[in-house]
Amino acid sequence: MNPSEYLSSYGVSRTAIREKLLSILSREDQALSSKEIEEKLGEDIDRVTLYRSIRLFEDKNIIHKIVIDDQTIKYKLINPKKGSTHPHFHCVECDKVLCLPETPLPQCNLPEGFSAKTQNTIVEGTCQKCNH
Amino acid sequence: MNPSEYLSSYGVSRTAIREKLLSILSREDQALSSKEIEEKLGEDIDRVTLYRSIRLFEDKNIIHKIVIDDQTIKYKLINPKKGSTHPHFHCVECDKVLCLPETPLPQCNLPEGFSAKTQNTIVEGTCQKCNH
DNA sequence: TAGAAAATGCAACGATGTTGCAAAATAAAA
DNA sequence: TTTTATTTTGCAACATCGTTGCATTTTCTA
Numbered sequence: 001m002n003p004s005e006y007l008s009s010y011g012v013s014r015t016a017i018r019e020k021l022l023s024i025l026s027r028e029d030q031a032l033s034s035k036e037i038e039e040k041l042g043e044d045i046d047r048v049t050l051y052r053s054i055r056l057f058e059d060k061n062i063i064h065k066i067v068i069d070d071q072t073i074k075y076k077l078i079n080p081k082k083g084s085t086h087p088h089f090h091c092v093e094c095d096k097v098l099c100l101p102e103t104p105l106p107q108c109n110l111p112e113g114f115s116a117k118t119q120n121t122i123v124e125g126t127c128q129k130c131n132h
Numbered sequence: 133m134n135p136s137e138y139l140s141s142y143g144v145s146r147t148a149i150r151e152k153l154l155s156i157l158s159r160e161d162q163a164l165s166s167k168e169i170e171e172k173l174g175e176d177i178d179r180v181t182l183y184r185s186i187r188l189f190e191d192k193n194i195i196h197k198i199v200i201d202d203q204t205i206k207y208k209l210i211n212p213k214k215g216s217t218h219p220h221f222h223c224v225e226c227d228k229v230l231c232l233p234e235t236p237l238p239q240c241n242l243p244e245g246f247s248a249k250t251q252n253t254i255v256e257g258t259c260q261k262c263n264h
Numbered sequence: 265t266a267g268a269a270a271a272t273g274c275a276a277c278g279a280t281g282t283t284g285c286a287a288a289a290t291a292a293a294a
Numbered sequence: 295t296t297t298t299a300t301t302t303t304g305c306a307a308c309a310t311c312g313t314t315g316c317a318t319t320t321t322c323t324a
Contacts, residue, residue, distance in 0.1 A: 013270070013271080013320095013321060013322070014321080014322095015270095015271065015272085015320075015321075016320095017271090017272080018271095034311085034312090035311095046272070046273050046274080047273095047311090047312085048272080048273070048274080048312085048313080048314090049271080049272055049273070051311090051312060051313080052271080052272085052313095053271095065201075067199060067200075067201050067202055068199075069197075069199050070199055070202065070205050070280095070281095073202050087240050089242070089246065092249065100240065100242070100243070102241075102243075103240050103241050103242070107238060108219050108232065108235050108238060108253065108255050109234075109235050110221070110232070110235070110255065110257070111232070111234075111260070112260070113259070113260030113263055114221065114257060114258070114259055114260055114263070115257045115258050115263060116255050116256070116257040117224065117256050117257045117258070118255075118256045118257075119253065119254070119255050119256065120252075120253070120254040120255075120256065121238075121240065121251065121252065121253045121254075122251070122252040122253075123240050123242065123248050123250075123251050123252075124248070124249050124250045124251065124252065125242070125246060125247045125248040125249045125250075126246070126247050126249070127245070127246055128243070128244070128245030128246055131245055131246070131247060145290065145291070145301070145302085146290080147289075147290075147301090147302065147303085148289095149302090149303080150302095166280085166281090167279095167280090178303070178304050178305075179280090179281085179304095180281085180282080180283090180303080180304070180305080181302080181303055181304070183280090183281060183282080184282095184302085184303085185302095202311095202312095
């Protein structure tokens with residue numbers, strides 16, 4: 001499916017910036033920060049518009065936000081077949097953030113009276129490449 | 133153990149602000165944001181000093197930082213007997229953040245070549261009180 | 265293709281946290 | 295205890311990240 005069709009299938013109108021953003025994200029297997037996206041977009045892009053586009057993509061479930069810590073927030077295109085309810089891996093060496101879609105979310109036992117809706121799991125460690 | 137002894141046992145010198153901070157945190161079973169701490173400290177405290185004290189406590193392993201999302205970062209006194217390697221619970225109704233020290237951290241299966249050092253798990257849901 | 269609706273880009277703002285530095289408080293030594 | 299050295303504090307200024315208001319431009323719809 002081409003970018004325009006992809007966007008309209010999510011109810012998002014086609015604009016130059018949104019197609020560029022989609023294109024950048026779809027080329028990556030790793031999650032990107034807004035700063036990294038900004039750098040890939042180059043000079044000719046307004047920061048405000050980028051933030052608005054990212055938020056729109058989030059709201060429309062085109063991407064999901066992965067919060068590693070207060071300094072590290074990354075975005076990843078959602079694979080419609082796999083969703084976004086899986087753990088994420090953060091390499092402390094190269095700072096890559098990857099989805100672990102094949103790993104089921106481990107279950108936690110909650111105290112009496114508590115109920116869980118979603119769960120967020122970040123595994124911190126070193127990736128294949130950084131382990132040589 | 134009194135506050136002064138507690139601080140010096142962690143190699144932190146005793147000052148008025150640090151004792152107040154320790155006192156506030158030790159009264160809470162829930163984790164507090166820097167804003168919430170600021171409010172409890174009252175008028176007579178400099179923001180900069182508070183941030184520096186929080187960072188110092190983190191560095192000395194007196195407290196740990198729990199990152200829920202980019203807007204919600206909370207701090208909790210570390211119970212030396214229980215450490216800080218357990219899941220956390222975030223109530224989406226009342227916004228409380230609690231430790232789940234009795235719940236072991238669930239294990240994730242990583243792809244070949246990856247190795248895990250630590251893991252961060254936040255369970256999002258509703259707490260006992262908010263479930264009536 | 266014309267008009268309505270939505271998106272963009274700019275300037276200004278806001279929240280959160282940091283740095284440099286002089287004054288004050290604490291700890292160590294005499 | 296008093297003196298001296300080291301830390302900590304509080305202020306002003308700054309940095310980063312993200313948001314809002316609004317006029318202009320672009321996209322969508324009929």
